[in-house]
Amino acid sequence: MVFTSFTFVWFFLIVLAALAVCRTRWQRQFAILLSSIFFYGYWNPWYLLLLATPSVIDYFCALRISETADQRRRKFWLIFSMVSNLGLLGYFKYANFFVQNFAKLMGRDVSLFHILLPVGISFYTFKTMSYTIDVYRRHIEPCRSWWRYAMFVTYFPELVAGPIVRASVFLPQMTRSLKPSWPRAYVGLQLVALGFSKKLLIADRLAKFVDVVFSHPSLYSTWTVWSGVIAYALQIYCDFSGYSDIAIGISRIIGFDLPENFNMPYLSTSITEFWRRWHITLSQWLRDYLYIPLGGNRKGKFRTYINLTITMLLGGLWHGASWTFVVWGAMHGLGLAVHKLWLDGAKKRTWKIPNIVGWAATFIYVCFCWVLFRAQNFATAMIVMRKMIGINSVGVNFVYIWLYLIVPCVVVAHVIGWYANHAVERAAGKRRVFARGWGQRLYAGTNRVAIRPHPQAGTYALLPSDPFVLGFCVTAWFVVFYLFAAVDSNPFIYFQF
Amino acid sequence: MRGFFAKLRETGPAKRGHLPAIMPDTRPEAGSTLVPDSRIVEPQTTTRRTAARKKHTSRHPVLSFVGGSLMALLCLELAFHNFSGKTESSLGVEQREYREGIAKSHFLPNGLRITGNPQIPGAPDVLLLGDSHIEGFALNDKQTMGSILERRLRADGKPWNVEQYGWSGADGPDYIFEASMVRNEYHPAWIFLLMTFGDVGSTVTEGARLVEKDGRVVAEPAHPGGTPGRPPSYGGPLERKLKESALLYAATVHFHLEVWPRITGAKGQQQAQDMVRSETSQQTVDTIMRGLKDSYGTGLHILYAPTQPFSANPPVEPQEVALMQACKTYGMNCRSLRDRMINDLMVNHKIDRGFMNTTPGDGHLNARGHELAADEIYDWLNSGN
Numbered sequence: 001m002v003f004t005s006f007t008f009v010w011f012f013l014i015v016l017a018a019l020a021v022c023r024t025r026w027q028r029q030f031a032i033l034l035s036s037i038f039f040y041g042y043w044n045p046w047y048l049l050l051l052a053t054p055s056v057i058d059y060f061c062a063l064r065i066s067e068t069a070d071q072r073r074r075k076f077w078l079i080f081s082m083v084s085n086l087g088l089l090g091y092f093k094y095a096n097f098f099v100q101n102f103a104k105l106m107g108r109d110v111s112l113f114h115i116l117l118p119v120g121i122s123f124y125t126f127k128t129m130s131y132t133i134d135v136y137r138r139h140i141e142p143c144r145s146w147w148r149y150a151m152f153v154t155y156f157p158e159l160v161a162g163p164i165v166r167a168s169v170f171l172p173q174m175t176r177s178l179k180p181s182w183p184r185a186y187v188g189l190q191l192v193a194l195g196f197s198k199k200l201l202i203a204d205r206l207a208k209f210v211d212v213v214f215s216h217p218s219l220y221s222t223w224t225v226w227s228g229v230i231a232y233a234l235q236i237y238c239d240f241s242g243y244s245d246i247a248i249g250i251s252r253i254i255g256f257d258l259p260e261n262f263n264m265p266y267l268s269t270s271i272t273e274f275w276r277r278w279h280i281t282l283s284q285w286l287r288d289y290l291y292i293p294l295g296g297n298r299k300g301k302f303r304t305y306i307n308l309t310i311t312m313l314l315g316g317l318w319h320g321a322s323w324t325f326v327v328w329g330a331m332h333g334l335g336l337a338v339h340k341l342w343l344d345g346a347k348k349r350t351w352k353i354p355n356i357v358g359w360a361a362t363f364i365y366v367c368f369c370w371v372l373f374r375a376q377n378f379a380t381a382m383i384v385m386r387k388m389i390g391i392n393s394v395g396v397n398f399v400y401i402w403l404y405l406i407v408p409c410v411v412v413a414h415v416i417g418w419y420a421n422h423a424v425e426r427a428a429g430k431r432r433v434f435a436r437g438w439g440q441r442l443y444a445g446t447n448r449v450a451i452r453p454h455p456q457a458g459t460y461a462l463l464p465s466d467p468f469v470l471g472f473c474v475t476a477w478f479v480v481f482y483l484f485a486a487v488d489s490n491p492f493i494y495f496q497f
Numbered sequence: 498m499r500g501f502f503a504k505l506r507e508t509g510p511a512k513r514g515h516l517p518a519i520m521p522d523t524r525p526e527a528g529s530t531l532v533p534d535s536r537i538v539e540p541q542t543t544t545r546r547t548a549a550r551k552k553h554t555s556r557h558p559v560l561s562f563v564g565g566s567l568m569a570l571l572c573l574e575l576a577f578h579n580f581s582g583k584t585e586s587s588l589g590v591e592q593r594e595y596r597e598g599i600a601k602s603h604f605l606p607n608g609l610r611i612t613g614n615p616q617i618p619g620a621p622d623v624l625l626l627g628d629s630h631i632e633g634f635a636l637n638d639k640q641t642m643g644s645i646l647e648r649r650l651r652a653d654g655k656p657w658n659v660e661q662y663g664w665s666g667a668d669g670p671d672y673i674f675e676a677s678m679v680r681n682e683y684h685p686a687w688i689f690l691l692m693t694f695g696d697v698g699s700t701v702t703e704g705a706r707l708v709e710k711d712g713r714v715v716a717e718p719a720h721p722g723g724t725p726g727r728p729p730s731y732g733g734p735l736e737r738k739l740k741e742s743a744l745l746y747a748a749t750v751h752f753h754l755e756v757w758p759r760i761t762g763a764k765g766q767q768q769a770q771d772m773v774r775s776e777t778s779q780q781t782v783d784t785i786m787r788g789l790k791d792s793y794g795t796g797l798h799i800l801y802a803p804t805q806p807f808s809a810n811p812p813v814e815p816q817e818v819a820l821m822q823a824c825k826t827y828g829m830n831c832r833s834l835r836d837r838m839i840n841d842l843m844v845n846h847k848i849d850r851g852f853m854n855t856t857p858g859d860g861h862l863n864a865r866g867h868e869l870a871a872d873e874i875y876d877w878l879n880s881g882n
Contacts (some may be wrong), residue, residue, distance in 0.1 A: 208856040216807045396846045399854040469557040471565025487755045
């Protein structure tokens with residue numbers, strides 16, 4: 001069930017009706033649990049068993065870990081949980097990949113397993129792993145109610161493509177009443193509308209161009225290939241952040257607050273900053289549960305660089321069972337290591353690179369990396385990259401007008417969002433709860449288009465309350481959305497992970 | 498309704514002073530653990546909130562909302578008015594296109610597409626017949642293949658007129674059905690029929706309309722009781738009046754072409770038909786060709802426009818193979834644009850289908866495609882075949 005389908009709209013309306021009818025908190029939680037089970041089972045009922053496995057195993061492992069002070073037993077249950085989670089992920093996502101590569105290495109032909117990749121397995125596996133690890137580290141208390149834990153695991157808005165919510169964020173919110181309320185719905189609906197716009201007005205429009213360029217890259221000129229790559233950079237951002245916005249908006253309507261996943265990533269002036277702004281919940285997960293356990297930056301400079309590369313390489317593999325993803329991750333890891341090296345040497349230097357240069361270098365590097373992420377294979381990726389650097393640059397020049405309309409809009413939204421964010425940060429520095437003046441207005445009005453709400457600034461409604469302005473905005477959005485939203489919507493890109 | 502807006506006022510940012518925050522409901526119920534949430538923001542002082550609220554209070558919130566909506570519609574109408582399907586023009590009936598490129602096309606009331614060149618009275622006529630490719634909504638008058646051909650012929654010292662007659666969605670049986678009208682109305686010296694993969698081969702949709710009478714293949718009307726002389730695709734007087742509003746026009750077209758087919762499942766049926774069509778029946782193509790030969794004679798020239806090739810050796814469509822086979826069988830003049838399109842792609846780096854706002858290579862022939870078609874027809878005319 002895709003968020004942008006009519007089926008989901010009906011499903012969600014029924015969920016809301018059920019929540020409104022339920023009288024107590026636990027009834028509402030139970031209704032959400034049932035809805036989540038239906039949501040996942042609608043796609044393939046048999047894979048509900050797969051979803052139930054970590055729900056049961058990790059629940060009991062966490063309880064066992066918390067019940068004993070014996071470090072060996074605690075470690076045993078942690079390893080048991082890790083093996084079960086990684087085993088599921090390994091079998092369903094990577095079995096064929098490893099078998100295929102092993103067979104190639106041995107020079108043999110083997111028949112592959114007939115495995116259908118369960119939607120969202122990477123996301124909910126990471127979610128349940130973080131829960132057990134947090135309990136092991138004594139960062140959180142284990143959840144004592146199984147069905148509440150099951151609700152955390154199966155919670156439908158973020159089940160298939162994130163944000164990766166940690167138990168420490170989600171479980172405490174179980175104490176809320178979850179009664180639908182207008183103020184929450186008002187903000188939530190705006191986020192949902194924003195997510196729909198990003199997906200159907202931008203991502204799916206650009207997808208038509210991107211698909212053609214990446215299917216025959218050798219035919220196109222350097223300019224067109226660059227346009228295709230930039231279009232893909234915008235497509236994947238709007239597709240994924242659009243999904244996150246819808247998930248966060250839906251959750252807000254239901255009564256939960258999910259962590260933000262994006263913060264204007266393309267404004268980053270370094271690759272390190274990019275990963276602080278892109279898929280925030282994943283990069284934080286990798287930092288806390290992979291990079292730091294590997295030793296982080298505590299074991300010398302060289303080990304830091306190695307740790308960064310390994311973390312991102314595995315992060316790349318997490319995205320998909322393909323060498324292109326592994327190399328994509330490795331390239332980002334290498335970028336992070338090189339930036340770290342640069343920062344380490346910066347103390348001795350008296351000069352600084354201007355931000356604009358840092359921004360351009362980061363954006364170009366990220367675009368090159370996206371080529372590996374999008375291309376079907378290395379051969380295609382190499383053709384695209386050669387075109388990008390001007391080798392064999394002659395080809396079809398195709399001007400895809402949507403790209404030229406969308407890019408200025410995104411740039412303007414980012415510039416305003418950047419200004420507004422700074423205004424809010426300045427206000428936060430002065431210990432004012434809110435920014436004032438233009439910064440405040442801009443933040444309230446436009447920031448949402450490009451970024452998450454600043455944690456210091458609370459969460460605002462995008463639209464004003466004045467009925468006239470509200471009528472204007474709502475009508476204009478409906479008309480534009482009706483006329484220009486892509487009718488043949490593609491599935492969200494991150495569904496495949 | 499007033500209550501609704503009263504609640505909104507509590508949620509939206511105030512115009513002056515501080516923004517009222519939408520408070521995420523992060524405060525736990527009594528007795529529960531505290532939720533760490535940095536987004537909890539203290540509410541503003543009552544005085545400020547009240548002041549801000551007073552400023553916003555409207556006596557008629559519903560009317561204000563409706564007023565805002567109407568204002569939005571007006572602004573959008575003004576912004577997009579240039580893309581309305583406005584139909585009155587000194588040149589003829591005007592059709593404005595924005596779905597495939599942006600263009601203004603002009604038609605005579607009988608449906609003939611204007612070439613944009615002055616017509617020469619009494620000059621021999623070259624008739625270009627076809628479907629939406631000939632109709633060419635997506636191209637300005639001067640960009641159509643008829644216009645280009647006409648200019649080239651005249652530059653070559655041949656003062657001929659080129660007529661362009663097409664209807665959206667026309668296929669093989671339509672051309673056979675309209676033959677008597679075409680011949681009687683226009684008396685063309687040459688007829689060129691542009692065909693695409695959609696015009697030939699579906700046993701279900703096209704074969705069913707073809708019947709054999711007195712040893713000739715004739716076509717039944719598309720709708721019972723239909724007579725030759727199909728109305729132009731740009732619509733009747735009422736439809737043309739509605740097109741004067743850009744929003745109404747765009748909304749209607751979008752609903753008609755995208756939304757309604759999805760609601761009724763017609764999109765699925767269309768895809769199913771395309772599937773059937775892809776399994777081209779040589780017998781059906783043969784029947785269509787026989788029908789065309791019976792209706793127009795051997796003087797009919799058929800030009801096939803394939804889908805956009807994306808390599809030097811693209812697979813040939815089964816429709817094209819069947820069409821060429823049938824042409825050979827019945828001794829008809831047929832050519833394909835395939836070689837020209839491949840050459841254009843590989844040598845000139847041009848794509849002949851698709852527009853700046855559509856998927857590259859997808860959809861109708863673009864201006865470049867029309868240029869190629871005009872070149873092919875021009876060469877054909879000069880070759881004397």
